[in-house]
Amino acid sequence: MSKVPVICVDGPSGAGKGTLSTRLAEAFGWHLLDSGALYRIVGYACELRDISWQDEAQVVEVAKALDVRFLPSPSGVSVWLAGEDVTTRIRSQEGSRGASAVAVLPKVRLALLDRQRKLATLPGLVADGRDMGTVVFPEAPLKIFLTASAEARAHRRQAQLLEKGESVSLPRLLESINERDERDTNRSASPLVAANDAILIDSSTLSINAVCNRVFELAASKGLVARSPN
Secondary structure, X not given: OXXXXXXXXXXXXXXXXXXXXXXXXXXHOOEEEEHHHHHHHHHHHHHHOOOOOOOHHHHHHHHHOOOEEEEEEOOEEEEEEOOEEOHHHXXXXXXXXXXXXXXXXXXXXXXXXXXXXXXXXOXXXXXXXXXXXXXXXXXXXXXXXXXXXXXHHHHHHHHHHHHOOOOOOHHHHHHHHHHHHHHHHHOOOOOOOOOOOOEEEEOOOOOHHHHHHHHHHHHHHOOOOOOOOO
């Protein structure tokens, strides 16, 4: 793992980690790990089997047996479970709730740890999540902690849902984001926190292009890529 360059992109839900990570992976020709999708899939798979998200022993068994693949798609990355495209289903509000619920279970996180580390293969990996820089890839040469205000993230999420034809009130979205932040930052297993050597980027008032350009420059300055793609 130490011979494979890894860029970690951690931060709260809705900060823009997915878009940033996808663009980095495409620009550099690297592999992409969407760790949040793994937890969403676990939550979704538990629902299919009528398993409670709080039943740690059974959730762990589901996590260990996952038949999951990440494939390129026009919108970024599509997620497949047992040969079925479940991208839309796991990206729903219910998918977010399930991911947050199972992610607080220590044994579930441990079950997925080795799976995530094995994805670090040449030419490199962009790892998107909440504990990539602190737990999964602590020796990564570049760690980004991408954040934004809860209000900015709620507005972005509402815009995404409206594009899909879904109508969700802004106050309800803000409440959901605050609740998830509370769970993620206070869980006992791998809480959401910036690594000591992470570079903090607040995207509240930045465009995604500005964020990407900043990280491109950082990657080039550390010699992870020959030069900035721009």
